[in-house]
Amino acid sequence: MRSIRIIWRILKETYQSIKFSGMSNFMVISILTVTLALFGGVLQFNSSIKQIYQNLDNQLEFSIYLIEGAETKAIAQKISQIEAVKKVDIIPKDIAWRTFRDKFGFSEDSSNPLPDTLHVNVKRAQDLKPVIEQIKNYSGIEQISYAPQLFQGLRRVRSILFSFGLFITLILAISTITIISNTIQLIVKSRSLEIKILRLVGVDDWYIRGPFITHGIFYGLVSSLIAIIPLVIFQNFVWNSFQASFKTIMPLTFSFDSGNELGLIFVIMFLTGIIVCGTSSYMVTNRYIKV
């Protein structure tokens, strides 16, 4: 009963303390929201790209573009005899062209620039490279195209953007922590008489510090809830439409399950916000409130 009363009173004191901070609440919450949104954005970006090439790594399919006038059937036959190959589909250039033309709306009478194409499926993802190595010297083959090759550059871009994003996040985080600490410190100082009275009455240490720490946690809570909004919007509009258009362009077996781990990212943002804010305010109370 007593502890419920004390917790309730700590919450009331927290409310007082938040009310007292007035406009600086908005400042702290804004910068913290930006920081958390950026942090979440970096994680979201990273997870999206990772998904793209996890998909690419799992590709079982590649395309072979044949030379004009090659022995399409014979080559297909030969490839399908390779142990690791599951099936070979022939896409005659007329059909490929018609599909392409329909999709992109070219006129009927433009001449067909496409060669005959073979779509090869291997049994397991790790068979893809060896099979390509084996096939690439066959005569009649113009070019072999497979997804991982198309996206080699993506890996580098990802790691650069990821590190850069984290770096900016870190710098923002440091300024955010400074601002939070200053805000809490200001309140601690302005309430020094209250604190002194509580100390001398023999009130428990955690009751005295509690409202300041919960005040910090409040910032983390509110900011991470706001910061998730742009990420959800990004997820639903940008990422999902990207997926949709990606599927139409690539004749590949792509599967984006959830798109990325937005739920997990939110939990990480939420916990990071609360833990960082709680710890900063705790440290302020440690420094400015003595027994």
Added chain:
Amino acid sequence: MIKFKNVSKFYGPIKALDNINFEIEAGEMVFIVGPSGAGKSTLMKLLYREERNTHGQILINNIDVSSLSEDKIPYLRRRMGIIFQDFKLLPNKSIFDNIAYGLRGLGVSEFEIQKRVAGALNLVGLLERADAFPNELSGGEQQRVGIARAIVQGPPLVIADEPTGNLDPKTSIEIFNLLKSVSLRGTTVIVSTHNHKIVKEFKERVLVLEDGKLVNDTLLSSVSNPYA
């Protein structure tokens, strides 16, 4: 109840208290008298562990205050009430809330708080001013609130550090009388002042501090009042 044994206190190189020895029995009222800088506040701060003595032992009910660990200090302070020269009232809280403030922190129920605060305010004669704010009261009344706050938990010990330092002589005597009535109810009261003229009017025990040394204790000396 309280025993100082060879107590010294240094602030860095400054010696604020020099080998102090005395004992106070439960229910006594004791004046600590001495000029400014004599070490009165320091002596009191050692009792409520705002400061820690450098040498010697301070026993309250046979517990050595100076060796108390930090997490035990709140328990020590719950058994004493402290009164200050500058009252230390919260200006934005009513008289009632000023007294209730610490009790709320201690987790006392609102019902119990009502009862105790009313009792304490009644004792200092300010029950009908419960809704007033500190700046609506005279200095003497504000110090009465300070006393009410100190005794609201019924502590066995009350420590008042120059409670009349900001008050005129007439009001000072009223405050000392009020503290006397508190001690008559069985509470040990230690009160400091630099005003030895007023102390003369009370026939209480006086400890005289000068330059950190205990130069007179009327309990032990043949002179009943050193300033007489």
